[in-house]
Amino acid sequence: MVKPRSPLAAPPGTREANGATGASGGRRPGFPAALPAWGGAGAKPSAALSTPAASRGRTPKALGGELAPAVAGVGLDSAAVRAAMVRRLAQQGLAPEAVLQAFERVERHRFVDSGLVAQAYEDTSLPIGWGQTISKPSVVARMLGLLCEGRALPLGRVLEIGTGCGYQAALLAHLCREVYSMERLRPLHERARENLRPLRIPNVHLIFGDGTAGYPKGAPYAGIIAAAGGADIPTPWLEQLAVGARLVAPAELAPGRQSLVVVDRTAVGYERRVLEGVWFVPLKSGVA
Template sequence: MAITVPQRTAPITTPPRQDDNLGLNSERMRNALVARLRVQGITDERVLAAVQAIARHRFVDEALASRAYEDAALPIGHGQTISQPWIVARMIAAARNGKELGKVLEVGTGCGYQAAVLAGVAKEVYTIERIRALHELARTRLRPFRLPHVRLVFGDGMLGVPSAAPFDAIVVAAAGLSIPDALLSQLAIGARLIAPEGGARQRLVMIERTGAQSWVRTELEPVRFVPLQPGVLL
């Protein structure tokens, strides 16, 4: 299936703030969010700084903005959710493993929030979404942040983005019954893939590629994600 890569966004700048219009003090609430993540065991300072830099309420509907800094998943339409901040930070920190990241892949763009956080820890971010409406939503949500190193892709996330591989990390934001071989093959040697796996009962898994044909799998904590599905929805 053909994959289209939209134009890059413009150079990175800070968007105009509209927090007062929403009744939010975004900086104060982001500080509180980061403090809570520290208590919950997130110790990677690069990841915490990336979370601190991104106003999460800009990625949800205005009616849900007051809940944006809760540690909860929130609906974004089309049966999908924006992941809770802790799981976003946990997955990115586990994938990074203290290393400098060059090129990373996110499977399941959703509203674009996790891609924006990834942009704070990686030199280049590819993020793929199978639902056209969410792909367009993410482009709209990300545009004000002007992140030229984030590349949005519309396509089947289970196939990854082979034209851009190998990746220094892959983060999957939906749960499959198993990890697609296509994604495993797109990991660079020494890189990690972090993904939920399972059906009714899901666990976060970490897979590190140790050689041309070798991977090491580690099971982490129980999680709950929307299902990973093939194909695209126009």
Template sequence: MKERPTFPAKLATAQHPAGPGSAKARSLPAPLPPAQGLGMDSVAVRMRMVHLLQKQGVSDAAVLAAMGTVERHRFVDSALVNQAYEDTSLPIGLGQTISKPGVVARMLELLRNGATGTLGRVLEVGTGCGYQAAVLSLLAREVYSIERLRGLHDKARDNVRYARLANLHLLFGDGMQGFAAGAPYAGIIAAAGGEAVPQAWVDQLAVGGRLVAPIAAPAHGALHAKAAGQALVVLDKTAAGVRQTVLEAVHFVPLKSGVA
């Protein structure tokens, strides 16, 4: 991959409980400054969510630490903060939702694919409220996150501003086109599902890279089949071509082109 500047996130480090199977704790980012007056800034609240993710089978210690670091209640409407750390999706406006923590953690673990260090450049399609982008910023050297809805793009910018995550770049544009200026990417992750993985994403994925996205549930293993429901799909790009793995059923908002 071609060289690009590195922009480390301005976060302190602290010890985080190791994930299942880990011999000891790892040094990972500390929680961000607590929000005032919301009553959800306790580390214990986030750790309960992390322990639930472990029970669901998430074992990547870096993913668990990042999930325990980013304060999810900062990314939801004030009326919903009491549900922020439950394993549920929540509305964020404009007909969109913030994915439930279990799905976010599952997709990030798949994206990392057992990596022992930080990922390189990652493209996220569908910024939404900015929560997953913030978590990604703790797992990757550089993150480009693109959102097609101006209202959500602006909301995400407001939500992440306090954290000063200088390795996170929020973009307004058509996510189906990807972001060629930042390519090639070590990883691509999508928060919306279409009938197929757009060719632009495959083209922008680096050889050796991995893409994780929901698509219309394939029939007979065909990526472009039209079928009811969605499935989580992993694409691994190798020198010999693209290898596809279809995983469990999921439910995401539809992938759309253009901006609004």
């Protein structure tokens, strides 16, 4: 039996350059090889994060897919309400300091429809179109907190299943050296690309595809986090975890009832914890 590899160590024959050989025996996608300091815990945010919304060009509308003008001035006015959101998350004890710092740096209002900007920093999920939502900040903080809990930061390469509007991917960029984020809905994949492009985050790589099979070309992963819940945790996700890595995902372990599941891969197998009830959109296969 071949022992799984460490989450940070490159497998034999693997290079972190464009088109390098992957752990699955294929070739890694041609993503930029350089990983900037911006992505690490405690790193300074990109200058693009403080750019006024009016200069960001146009962002996709939540319901439809056509483009709508960004809201002028919101980026300058949101610091206080964003700080208040972070204080509420801190008071709830949902996440470590590094996760809270990521929430403080990433402007959530940039990832929601212009008509919902006033609700961007409330602890509520919001529609982002195509039957999907951006999760409540408290839920995102809880999952990121579990992913990072008791582990040295920044994490290595992490796989996100369900890019959505790109908000969680932007948060992960502060906590991981490299983020692969998969989305099965083409309009949302494009929306995330439009949302993230002005921020110039080079350690986030967006992938259009079916996330139920994971992304073997990038494996092994230091972590996997999912924003959709199936009947159980898909076997390919578990197989793509490195030794010492962790998976955080919802799963419908009883009919109509989802729970948050944490799986740690050890040298001898998997350790699984079932936590509180949650509700995410269903995990689906295929692309649309």
